[in-house]
Amino acid sequence: MQTQFSAAQLADSQTRESEKILRSCVHCGFCTATCPTYLLEGDERDSPRGRIYLIKDMLENDKPASKEVVTHIDRCLSCLSCMTTCPSGVNYMHLVDHARSHIEKTYRRPWHDRLLRRVLAAILPYPSRFRAALTLGRLGRPLAPLLGRVPGGDRLKAMVSLVPVGGLPRVGAEPAQQGSCTRRVAILGGCAQKVLDPEINAATRRVLARLGVGVVPVPDEGCCGALVHHMGQEDKALVFARRNIDAWWPLIEDGLEAIIITASGCGTTIKDYGFMLREDPAYREKAARVSALARDITEYLDGLDLPEGRGDTLVVAYHSACSMQHGQQIRDEPKRLLQRAGYAVRDVPEGHICCGSAGTYNILQPGFASRLRDRKVANIERTKPDVIATGNIGCMTQIGSGTDIPIVHTIALIDWAMGGPVPNGLERIAP
């Protein structure tokens, strides 16, 4: 569609990029139909097309973000369902990222909002701080009803309710690393997942070991930057990205085959490093190389010859995380792997709609998040599964807080089928 940017505005690379994105949008409105918040509200301001229009207005006129615009951008889950739907190829992800960083620069949030965001950014990406916070959270659980009374308290309440009830899960035995492997990969250790469910990466290592794939330890890596990136803290996100690139680079030069990611939210961001650092001459090429090597674990395994499973026909509802299906366009690989491993896989109705997790969304927008969770759980339960599988820790926590059906990472089921331990939470239903 038509845009109105001045030559001076277009001198800025981010604006130039956004202009290109806006030009490709034809305002056809297809995206509204698959947007979770539009589905709930029936209000175009809470749809991708509406947000694109609000962003366009803000950027074209160099306006500081207004409270109203911030409200509607904040409600966006960044699930990117709209990008899957869009026939015109509009890169909504990059546009909304630009809008978020514009908001961060030009809008002063209320104190409790600022505080919460600062706290989240200071804790979640750091495993040791996060672990300590969870302990506090468990202690804070009895206080939850009181939290509703302070400004922004509904969010604190949401945060506390997401803390796992029974403490952190146990971890199965790690495989002995095989001698000299011809295939060598790194696994992103990351941040929150490491704390909430270390078993995911343990299972991944066991599966890879059985397939003769060597896993190289990477001492200095950490959070991928997605958490702060989605809060518009672009500079901080780039710091995380550069640190990870530095950690992986020697290994890449040494012939690393892939960087395996077991949380699809992180995968989407790492695959975007190339774009995020496009203006940084020192990192531009390295970042592009890292993005090219990034693989979701299911994407990687799909290219290998896995043994066929026993066919126990445990019914698995596969929940595709948005970052998996929309962010990375990985749809069939996880289901194929599960089927091959012997599970009876069910598609979830309305599978393209987000569960409401979306990084820190379920803390920052508890109202929308819980409505989406309930809708998701109802759709999952309609398939009458024994277990829910997914490839993203955020979804596991979110959906798990709304149903009694056990939810596990896809890789845990694969590992189990290949002789690994019974996944956490499945002890009761294990055949």
Added chain:
Amino acid sequence: MSTLYVPASEDELAELVSRAAGTGERFAIRGGATRGAIGGRAEGSELTTTGLSGITLYEPAEMVIAARAGTPLAEVEAALADKGQMLPFEPMDHRGLLGTEGTPTIGALAAANISGPRRVAAGSARDHLIGIRMVNGRGEIIKSGGRVTKNVTGLDLVKLNAGACGTLGVLTEVTFKVLPRPQSAVTLAARGLAPEGALTALADALATPFEVSAAAYIEAADAEPSMTLVRIEGFSESCAYRSERLSELLAHHGAFAPVGDEEGAKNWRRVGNARDFAAPNCAAVLRVHVAPSKAPSILELAQRLEARVMADWGGGLIWLGLGADASVEAAMAGIAERGGHPMVVRCAADTDWPLIGPGRAVAELGKRVKAAFDPQALFNPGVLAGYL
């Protein structure tokens, strides 16, 4: 009343109407006058369209035919048959039921929206009418729609006039979308089903993917058991397959077996033309349009009124024949109470034509729409009275 106008051209008609606008003369519009007074008796000088005759356009490859309003239906059907095509909605012939004579015209078919058994699957006359020319009450020649099927240019005066029974103007030319005539047809019949079970069987048949083209129920009479009929049309191998599947699926309702082609065609004429309801069998005849899910309650009412009944359109159209003692108005009230829309097709000569109006707000709108076409109410005064 003794005046009879037979304009020979659209212009002549327009002039006649323009003149009347000054004199206050009223017109009762006719095609072949085979439908008696359905919709109400019109007062005024008789004006017939039979002078406007002839097919004006027929493009078989585009599935479209246009004819002047007074063209005999038979002429249109013959032209279509010649190219292996047909009017998809299987129009009813009222002559048997009403004991009228004359020749049905294509224009009247459009004006009164007359459809038959295939309506349930293929749609009504209105659904296939894609263009009209008409003379309005100001004596102006108006066109709406055209010769192409997909057309949303401007307000759809075509659909509005289909079924308006000439109250808005005199149609002078009509254009219909047509369809290829099916290569063959199979009629399945089950005898002796009770009304409720028959209606469920028809609904089930119409809910299958086998493209049932007609679905009707004729009640038991005298020594004859009731008959439940469904029809499949298309290429012969496909008809064979679908009718077989259908009789399997309907088996739990009763034995649905194919009848011979000739008997099948005869039965559908019987259903479509409602001949069984002719005098002296019934003193008054109502047709009831109703949601098929509400049809059982209408049949139950009919039983109470000791009325003769027949259901077409899978229960969406119910014919009701009342005895001499039954009150037409009470029957209509009972039907309306059960969610049906009754319309009198024939009643005793000394009875007024009762009509259930659509409610005040809609009737007000109807009046204003009528005035937008025919400000001096020249056309068919008395027809659709409650709606205008």
Added chain:
Amino acid sequence: MTHIQFPIPDMTITDRREEIIAALAGVVPEECLIVATDQMRAFETDALTAYRRMPLAVVLPRSTEEVSAVMACCHAAGVNVVPRGAGTSLAGGAIPQEDAVVIGVSKLNRVLDFDRKSRTITVETGITNVAVSAAVAPEGFFYAPDPSSQLACTIGGNIGMNSGGAHCLKYGVTSNNVLGVKVVLNDGTIIDLGGDAMDVPGLNLLGLLIGSEGQLGIVTEATLRIIPTAEGARPVLFGFDSSEEAGACVAAIIAAGIVPVAMEFMDRPAIEICEAFAKAGYPLDVEAMLIIEVEGSDAEVDASLARIIAIAEAHGVRVIKQSRSALETAQIWKGRKSAFGATGRVADYICMDGTIPTGQLPFVLKRLGEIVAGYGLRVANVFHAGDGNLHPLILFDANDPEDQARAEAAGNDILKLCVEVGGCLTGEHGVGIEKRDLMGFQFTKADLDQQLRVRAAFDPDWRLNPAKVFPLEGRLI
């Protein structure tokens, strides 16, 4: 330069904006009323983005009663109303005006009733077209009209524009598939037209309302006909070396007594654009492609396709490709239905919607190419071949005002051509603002005046969707 004029906003209305907003706030809750400029931006246009106007206010009611209250409120204040569904109109049917209140039905999205025996579903009109089919799919039914925007467009919008789609060759357009509606008139009166039965007797105001582009009332509920889903359906792709051959093939199929469910045409530029997005396996080395779909059991589909393929072979078809799986079929339709949006990857476009008698296809396609080339522009053609409903996509650069003026001029020439050969200005998108000024090419003054008088019977002051459908001078009546 854009050529379509909007009326000058009525200052006596815009000056009373605060007062009008206060009145609206009295009948709907805060979250349903949008008044900040920042916020209303999202509603300033539809899918005809070359034209944009800020409304006076936007209201998103949650019930028929709220729609009625808002309409009554606007009526009392003498304010114009612009109805809006999902805002996917390609004709500018939902574009606001500065002195008008937008009433959107997007919050009215519930299924109210499903009647299996009557094969009907009753819905609120803000529900999307595809959601209706999804709601009845488990029962083995679908809703037939399938405009390309079906994913997003609402039933309310479909009723407003009498929408069609690829599959209406067999199943008809919206007006053939609606049995009854609940309508709010301009003064807030709620009425029911039609009902739950077929062909309810009386004056057919329902048929008049469908396709009236929001000029007669706002439809809040509708009872729709649903159809049993066929046992199976399979499309075949035919590639031809010329559009003429493809056109002749379409005519021959119909002449042979076969009415497929859909017959769609795409020319080379359109094939390239859609294939790049949908990866549907369209042949890229042909000048014209037909997508023809038939339904039935496997054996029936085989038999129908064999008949159709024999005809295509007699008309010089070069590439024949049958879909081999449900996934392939979905991809084939995804490509076709995304044609407009996918064009956005290449350039801005305006989409024409004229219908022509199918016999005129070869002539019109040739002339159309000449017209567009004459303006120095490019065109991609997609259309419903079975019924002659053309969708030439004229490509241009929206940031170049002269280019846009040329595109609009070319579009007008094409539409006039459609009328000249016996067709019409719009087959399924509606007149909106886009074709308003061309109405005189298709209709005489008497024709138009008749329509205007009918419109005025519902809304004498032209408060509902004014300055659309009819030439502006129509306001004088």
